[in-house]
Amino acid sequence: MKSHDVALQVMQEAVEVLVDWTKPNLPWKESNKGEIDKAVKKAKGYLHWPEKSAKSEPQPLRLLFDFVHFSEDGREEKKPENYCPVSAIAESDPCIPYPKEKPDLTDYKETIKKELEKLESEDWQNLSLLTLFIEKYGSCLSFGESDIALVDMARSTAAVAAALVDNSDAEKIALIAGDLSGIQNFIYTISSDGALKSLRARSFYLELVAEEIVQQLLEKLDLPRTSVIYAGGGNLYILAPANQHTINVVSKVQLDFNQWLKYKFQSKIFLALAISDPFHAKDVFAFKDPISNKSKFAEHWDKVIIKVNQQKSQKFIHQIDDLLKIKVSYEQKCRVCHRDNTTDLKEVENDDGELILQCPSCQKMSQLGSQLFKTTVVVRSKRQHIPGRLGKISLQSAHYYLFENKESLPELQKEETVFFINNWETKNYQFQNSVSLLLGNYAQNSEEKEPNFIRANEMASRADGINRVGYLRMDVDNLGKIFAKGLEKKTIQNLPRIAGLSRLMTYFFKVYLNSLAKDRCANLPIGAKSLNEGDRPNLLFIYAGGDDLFISGSWNEVVDFAFDVYQAFRAYTGHNPDITLSGGISLADVKFPLYQAADESGEAEDAAKGNGRDSLGLFGNVFKWDEWLGTYKSEAIEQEIRNYLSSETFPSLFGILPFVKKLYNIDSNHSRSFVRNLLATAQVQNQMINEIKQKRKQPEYQGQERDIRYYLHLPKIAYTLARLPENVLDDDFRKSLKSPYNAPYFRAIATWIELLNRKESHDSNND
DSSP: OHHHHHHHHHHHHHHHHHHHHHOOOOTTTGGGOOOOOHHHHHHHHHTTOOOSSGGGSOEEOBOGGGGOOOOSSSOOOOOOOOBOOOOOOOSSSOOOOOOBSOOOOHHHHHHHHHHHTTOOGGGGGOHHHHHHHHHHHHTTEEESEEEEEHHHHHHHHHHHHHHHTTSTTOOEEEEEEEEEEOHHHHHSOOOGGGHHHHHHHHHHHHHHHHHHHHHHHHHHHTOOGGGEEEEETTEEEEEEEOSHHHHHHHHHHHHHHHHHHHHHHTTSOEEEEEEOOOEEGGGGTSOBOTTTOSBHHHHHHHHHHHHHHHHHTTTTGGGHHHHHSOOOOOSOOOTTTOOOSOSOOEEEEOTTSOEEEEOHHHHHHHHHHHHHTTOOEEEEESOSOOTTOSEEEEOSSOEEEEESSGGGOOOOOTTOEEEEETOOOGGGGGSTTEEEEOOOOOBOBOSSSSSSBOOHHHHHHTSSSSOOEEEEEEEETTHHHHHHHTTTTTSOOOHHHHHHHHHHHHHIIIIIHHHHHHOHHHHSOTTOOOSOOSOOOSEEEEEEOSSEEEEEEEHHHHHHHHHHHHHHHHHHTTTOTTSOEEEEEEEEOTTSOHHHHHHHHHHHHHHHHTTTSSEEEETTEEEEHHHHHTOOOGGGSOHHHHHHTTTSOOOSSOSSHHHHHHHHTSOHHHHHHHHHHHHHHHHHHHHHHHHHHHTTTSGGGTTHHHHHHHHTTHHHHHHHHHTSOTTTSOHHHHHHHHSGGGGGGHHHHHHHHHHHHOOOOTGGGGO
């Protein structure tokens, strides 16, 4: 347990930083101080841990996202310095902490002092509690460098110390990287008969699979939780000793896990797990390679990722004989996952009351989906039975027991681990093996089958306009580039900063999105644009991970929520132009197969990526977010088009959302007539553009496509507007709609309004 001891010493040192700063009354602390281990001293030196002085006191934390920069022209727009707001992480559902100007720490200093005085003597020896304490109160404070948080400095130092402690003379460490690939093949390939709760259960199940991989590595290497640099979205990074034992453990864990994965998931999921070459521990902080000008730690990070990717291209290569065996298929398939290699199918009643054939795995997922709604605590154990549980998930070498709350937990054994879902309540972490498990897990309750997740038919029936379910997929653009190169131009890409970027991304997708869905008004940035001002309650988070999400819900709320997420993320990252999101939305009938809906939203997302990123695919259209929102920025429109339209006055209303808001608020008779004409105009435009594209090689047709796209609409729109009463729409609307700048958006505007105005009976949706 020596590695845990040095990690504890580092966390005690981190708490000591807050103690020296706030001067609380802790009469027991001096008697609990011990000799600092040699590995801790070395790690603090390598990480440039500040020596005790007035300069080593915590300071306001610069927003790390401000230091991400890719532009190659060398020119940088001068921006105000963004700082993280100073506040402790709330015990549950923390509000999104949007960056601010440099804050004053006086009040927060007093807050920390009071919280420190609540610590007991035994808490000083509790690694889990002290780690949670530093995360809760030290995530918004810098220590050393202005953009390095105290929590990231402490965890990084503990990771290095734990990797060095086995050999007091050791200086070399290694980085373990893992990638659980094939997740989409497992989560998304189920039919509508599986219901959304099964999809949610599959997502949670894979979260635990990834967690079990981390747990096994930590156990077999005797490393503390602080050695985990990042774990989420199927990826993991762990700092470990550079020795043969680590190599053997990594190889054994990968082999054993892949054998289990092949059996459990029919080769759909694969664990790539690699270890870097040994490198000097001092490389984790501030050294650059003189040739590549990259930080040495970034070099090691890149190289181990290459190893992981090589393994992913050779999946199950050690089990090739098994894969080549003839697979037996049976006539009957599981109606949920389409599995056809088992006869162990049973008729199970789905949410619609129908009896459908399900394989054992899908039966368990359906049951798990019902249990998850109440789960707030998970216990990892080797015991076969624990009383009081909601459910049990058996993985490769351990069982995960689900509990409704802390009060329902039985007496825990020393080797067991308890996970608190999205919880920062320090009193919960009295148990030595306590871990905060972050999950994007917002879900509306079902009114038809309580307690349970909202069902697809409920989502559709609660939608405005047409009865449809919406599916949103979204992820961060160029995330790999952000981690590999994003910090090189403005600072040094070292371990604490990479850990900080990982933590900030994880917080947004696994924590703050829950808060945004639960309390939209309290979590939207100032000035955010939307069609409706109310909440978006009818949503179900199927997956929200390290940098991406998959969300279902009433179609109009999913559309609104996509804009909420984008605007919140841009504000959260300080509106850094190099950190953006792309997304895709599909709309589907209740009975439409979920895997096809997921494919369609994925295709829309791919189209958004293909539009130069920072875009949304929706209603068969792809535009930049600024075009959807009507927030004009010159970058949203290509330079060639700006030059082409240079003689035109820019309209007061621009984009899609401003027109939809105007049309949505006029009476339905005028709205429907107007929308039909707008849609007809868009169809004529598209038809003629397609014809021109086919004839483009002929000289007389070159250049006509732009004329049609931006000016063909004028006669039809002028005629349509003339038929509307003067008091229906104001002059700004009329002039703006005639502007060629808005011509490309007619189809999206008309489709959005048409879907909002079309109301079906609930029964017709289930025919």
